[in-house]
Amino acid sequence: MLFSVSVLIFVVLRLLPGDPVSIAIGAGHRGVGAEELDQYRTESGLNSSYSVQYWLWLTKIFRGDFGVSYFSQEKVLTMIGGHLMPTVELTLTALIAAVIFAFALAIIGATWPRSFADRIVTAIASLGMAIPTFITAIILLLTFGIWFPILPTRGYISFSENPIENMRLIAMPTMTLAFAAMAPILRMLRSSLGEASTSPWTRTAEGKGLLWPKIVRKHIFPNALIPTLTVVGITFGRMLGGVVLIEFIFAWPGIGTLMVDAIFKRDYMILQATILFAALATIIVNFLVDIAYGVVDPRLSFKNK
Amino acid sequence: MKITKKESNTLFRRVLRKPLGRISFGIITLLFISAVFANFLAPMDPNELDTVNIFAKPSFHHLFGADDLGRDVLSRVMYGGRISLIIAFFASLIAMSVGVLWGFLAAQIGGWIDDVMMRIVDALLSIPIILLALILVAALGTNVAVLAIIIGTILAPATARLARSAVIGELQLDYSHAATVVGASRLRILFSEVLPNTAPVLMARAVICASDTIIIEASLSFVGLGINPPSASWGSLTRTGYEQLFNGYWLVLAPAVIILLAIWSFNTLSDQILEALDPRSGS
Amino acid sequence: MMPLLNVKNLAIDIEQPRGESLHAVRDISFIVNKGEKLGLVGESGSGKSLTALAIMRLLHSPYQISGSIALDDTELYSLSAKEMARVRAGQLGIIYQDPTSSLNPVFTVGEQIIEAIQLSEKVSHAEARTRAIDLLTEVGVKDAKTRANNYPHQFSGGMRQRVMIAMAISTNPKLLIADEPTTALDVTTQARVMELLSRIVEQRGLAVILITHDLGVASQFCDRLSVMYGGKIVETGSIKDVISAPLHPYTKALINSVCTVDLDVTKPMIAIGGQPPVLSNLPSGCTFHPRCPMANTTSCITTMPELVTIGASRTAACDLIDTKSGSKGFSHV
Numbered sequence: 045m046l047f048s049v050s051v052l053i054f055v056v057l058r059l060l061p062g063d064p065v066s067i068a069i070g071a072g073h074r075g076v077g078a079e080e081l082d083q084y085r086t087e088s089g090l091n092s093s094y095s096v097q098y099w100l101w102l103t104k105i106f107r108g109d110f111g112v113s114y115f116s117q118e119k120v121l122t123m124i125g126g127h128l129m130p131t132v133e134l135t136l137t138a139l140i141a142a143v144i145f146a147f148a149l150a151i152i153g154a155t156w157p158r159s160f161a162d163r164i165v166t167a168i169a170s171l172g173m174a175i176p177t178f179i180t181a182i183i184l185l186l187t188f189g190i191w192f193p194i195l196p197t198r199g200y201i202s203f204s205e206n207p208i209e210n211m212r213l214i215a216m217p218t219m220t221l222a223f224a225a226m227a228p229i230l231r232m233l234r235s236s237l238g239e240a241s242t243s244p245w246t247r248t249a250e251g252k253g254l255l256w257p258k259i260v261r262k263h264i265f266p267n268a269l270i271p272t273l274t275v276v277g278i279t280f281g282r283m284l285g286g287v288v289l290i291e292f293i294f295a296w297p298g299i300g301t302l303m304v305d306a307i308f309k310r311d312y313m314i315l316q317a318t319i320l321f322a323a324l325a326t327i328i329v330n331f332l333v334d335i336a337y338g339v340v341d342p343r344l345s346f347k348n349k
Numbered sequence: 350m351k352i353t354k355k356e357s358n359t360l361f362r363r364v365l366r367k368p369l370g371r372i373s374f375g376i377i378t379l380l381f382i383s384a385v386f387a388n389f390l391a392p393m394d395p396n397e398l399d400t401v402n403i404f405a406k407p408s409f410h411h412l413f414g415a416d417d418l419g420r421d422v423l424s425r426v427m428y429g430g431r432i433s434l435i436i437a438f439f440a441s442l443i444a445m446s447v448g449v450l451w452g453f454l455a456a457q458i459g460g461w462i463d464d465v466m467m468r469i470v471d472a473l474l475s476i477p478i479i480l481l482a483l484i485l486v487a488a489l490g491t492n493v494a495v496l497a498i499i500i501g502t503i504l505a506p507a508t509a510r511l512a513r514s515a516v517i518g519e520l521q522l523d524y525s526h527a528a529t530v531v532g533a534s535r536l537r538i539l540f541s542e543v544l545p546n547t548a549p550v551l552m553a554r555a556v557i558c559a560s561d562t563i564i565i566e567a568s569l570s571f572v573g574l575g576i577n578p579p580s581a582s583w584g585s586l587t588r589t590g591y592e593q594l595f596n597g598y599w600l601v602l603a604p605a606v607i608i609l610l611a612i613w614s615f616n617t618l619s620d621q622i623l624e625a626l627d628p629r630s631g632s
Numbered sequence: 633m634m635p636l637l638n639v640k641n642l643a644i645d646i647e648q649p650r651g652e653s654l655h656a657v658r659d660i661s662f663i664v665n666k667g668e669k670l671g672l673v674g675e676s677g678s679g680k681s682l683t684a685l686a687i688m689r690l691l692h693s694p695y696q697i698s699g700s701i702a703l704d705d706t707e708l709y710s711l712s713a714k715e716m717a718r719v720r721a722g723q724l725g726i727i728y729q730d731p732t733s734s735l736n737p738v739f740t741v742g743e744q745i746i747e748a749i750q751l752s753e754k755v756s757h758a759e760a761r762t763r764a765i766d767l768l769t770e771v772g773v774k775d776a777k778t779r780a781n782n783y784p785h786q787f788s789g790g791m792r793q794r795v796m797i798a799m800a801i802s803t804n805p806k807l808l809i810a811d812e813p814t815t816a817l818d819v820t821t822q823a824r825v826m827e828l829l830s831r832i833v834e835q836r837g838l839a840v841i842l843i844t845h846d847l848g849v850a851s852q853f854c855d856r857l858s859v860m861y862g863g864k865i866v867e868t869g870s871i872k873d874v875i876s877a878p879l880h881p882y883t884k885a886l887i888n889s890v891c892t893v894d895l896d897v898t899k900p901m902i903a904i905g906g907q908p909p910v911l912s913n914l915p916s917g918c919t920f921h922p923r924c925p926m927a928n929t930t931s932c933i934t935t936m937p938e939l940v941t942i943g944a945s946r947t948a949a950c951d952l953i954d955t956k957s958g959s960k961g962f963s964h965v
Contacts, residue, residue, distance in 0.1 A: 174560075176564040176608070178567070179608060182591060185594065186601075191598075281475070281477060282477055285478055286477075286479060288479055289571070292572055293571075304483070304572060307484065308487070319476070326477075327475075
């Protein structure tokens with residue numbers, strides 16, 4: 045899977061018009077002759093055929109060498125490393141918040157099915173799934189940035205430097221990302237809880253003397269968790285896309301900002317590496333979800349029955 | 350067992366019978382009309398400068414206010430609808446044609462070709478949509494035609510998946526077997542029997558494609574990688590509005606609200622189509 | 633002596649979104665004494681399972697229940713939800729028909745039994761666990777200590793039913809309701825499970841309501857029998873009396889249709905003609921009259937026969953019964 049993705053990325057990027065070499069050298073503001081351009085090209089391997097380039101890239105990766113940004117001549121890996129932390133902070137915080145809220149709301153909805161609260165829960169889920177992230181961002185910016193200005197609207201400071209300011213700055217980006225991420229999880233969990241509520245063993249639980257709210261939390265929830273985990277994995281993958289926009293809107297110096305810059309500058313090496321990482325992260329998360337499946341559903345972990 | 354013309358009319362009518370169906374269809378029609386006939390319906394020329402009224406708040410004169418050059422926001426939004434809806438239309442067209450063809454062929458041919466085709470679809474689906482869009486735009490540029498093609502291409506894989514599973518479902522039903530027995534060729538079965546029966550589901554998907562296109566185009570324009578000024582789409586209007594956020598919040602509010610309205614209408618219409626498919630007793 | 637369970641004029645209606653409610657159970661009354669085993673016998677759709685669930689107060693909308701159900705003189709339907717939950721935990725026990733879907737798949741059987749125990753009394757987890765293991769051994773689960781950590785899907789059908797039995801009796805209930813406990817099992821397992829049930833019930837002196845459509849099973853286990861048809865009780869009596877000398881035509885037909893080992897193979901099996909009554913279209917008068925070999929054209933079609941006491945604890949609901957013992961004619965109660 046990773047392999048096919050890498051091929052895909054490589055092919056697509058090579059379609060990018062705009063000669064990176066000219067841009068790179070042009071950035072140095074030096075007058076260059078055709079020979080120098082050509083020499084640079086040969087060194088960077090851009091003169092060889094595409095397949096050779098791909099092979100070179102792939103093998104270098106296995107040695108941990110992601111190449112050097114055409115533009116800034118820094119090692120790509122270093123650049124990514126420098127921008128990794130903010131993105132990880134944002135994504136993890138948003139994912140955790142999304143999961144917590146999704147779980148809480150779904151359980152509330154399932155405990156009082158078809159009630160007013162339940163209808164609100166469903167509406168929230170639909171809303172979250174339909175609103176584009178940048179519009180949520182705009183709404184939050186308007187509310188907390190302009191009308192009731194209590195939160196800063198852009199920027200970043202690391203947690204170690206200034207924890208309070210860090211939390212204030214991360215608030216809106218997290219809310220934006222979390223709202224979008226929470227919606228599909230909430231919907232899946234609520235519907236799984238609803239389905240499992242009709243299972244005969246809920247009647248057994250009630251017959252034993254349990255009350256419905258407890259039954260939802262203790263008995264139905266673990267059963268409904270199983271299909272929900274898949275959605276969590278998928279949602280994480282989509283978050284990696286959404287985070288790009290959000291970083292741009294809130295001036296959050298993470299991988300997303302790095303990517304958008306790289307696109308404007310036609311910086312292949314960075315782009316290749318970042319997308320590869322994104323795909324890798326998604327695959328890892330889905331792998332973890334598969335493992336979690338085995339833990340939560342006892343029917344799956346017993347191969348010999 | 351074809352779906353006759355009468356049956357597809359009934360589906361349409363069933364959708365319109367429900368209040369949500371009427372509302373969503375109504376809003377979409379309204380948006381289309383205001384875009385197509387913008388030159389008749391817009392209160393002002395969208396490019397007309399009115400320097401006296403820079404950043405005017407919403408008033409009777411400028412229903413949605415005026416922007417940094419005094420242009421009427423409402424008129425700009427109406428004209429902007431042209432570009433957004435054109436892109437939505439063509440992107441959906443592309444996504445549906447390519448996707449349906451891909452999915453139908455994969456389902457019909459089967460075997461390892463089917464596997465490979467779906468493997469490609471899966472690889473494409475594993476890349477977050479926004480990232481894919483950003484890169485393609487960076488590669489190919491940002492005018493209306495190119496955007497439509499790019500977005501259409503991005504939405505095609507999911508359509509392919511849907512089309513394929515719809516076809517496989519139909520091919521297992523009795524009428525497909527019956528058609529084969531009678532001697533119909535595979536292609537004929539596919540296009541004259543299966544297609545009409547999968548049409549409603551595909552239509553629902555087409556409507557979602559329109560909605561998704563609006564989202565993607567708006568997101569791209571917002572970042573500056575979509576439609577750029579001076580042309581206006583709902584997305585680019587949101588961007589310019591966002592840039593002027595502290596000068597006048599209404600500049601961003603108007604296009605954002607319209608985008609939301611459009612997305613909601615398309616999503617709801619699609620839901621209504623799917624609901625109307627369900628054989629409901631007493632509906 | 634006061635009966636343990638006193639059901640009076642129980643009626644269960646099913647609300648329909650359009651139109652009238654369906655009358656699934658219509659005005660039935662019966663009692664269960666302490667330590668007594670009552671059998672509730674009838675076809676599918678006769679309302680027997682619904683009766684059981686109504687006693688446990690496990691029927692929620694669209695079911696509407698009216699009448700009185702008193703356990704040890706406490707009116708169950710006047711209790712709050714919490715109080716009823718406590719009654720279920722401590723005084724009632726129920727075994728369901730399908731053990732597979734009635735056990736939560738993500739908890740071990742041990743945990744499920746422990747939960748039941750801890751709901752009925754305050755004991756430590758360790759203590760509850762010991763009791764659970766003992767119970768599992770008692771119901772015939774070998775190697776109970778290890779098996780308690782297994783999940784339901786790791787047990788066979790018969791074993792799962794034993795687990796359910798263990799769970800139901802773990803709280804020392806006064807009344808055990810067994811809703812078709814053996815229907816989903818094969819015949820040999822059936823016999824074993826009923827044997828186990830008999831033994832346990834004897835040892836503990838539990839009162840039991842056994843719900844079944846199988847007369848054979850009922851006759852071996854129960855002390856008394858009530859026959860249900862179309863949502864009404866048509867006959868009651870001691871097991872011996874009812875089986876050997878059935879009064880109601882339906883009971884007679886049921887007994888005649890039982891397949892025994894010494895049945896004459898040359899003759900066709902006797903079945904009850906016709907179809908069970910459809911709730912939305914109940915017959916007028918006596919519900920059984922369309923299928924009754926003795927039905928006449930007057931009273932049977934127009935009037936619903938009352939349950940009439942015919943002998944000591946012997947009742948039947950048929951206007952055509954010729955009272956054999958006791959006074960001639962009917963003594964209406």
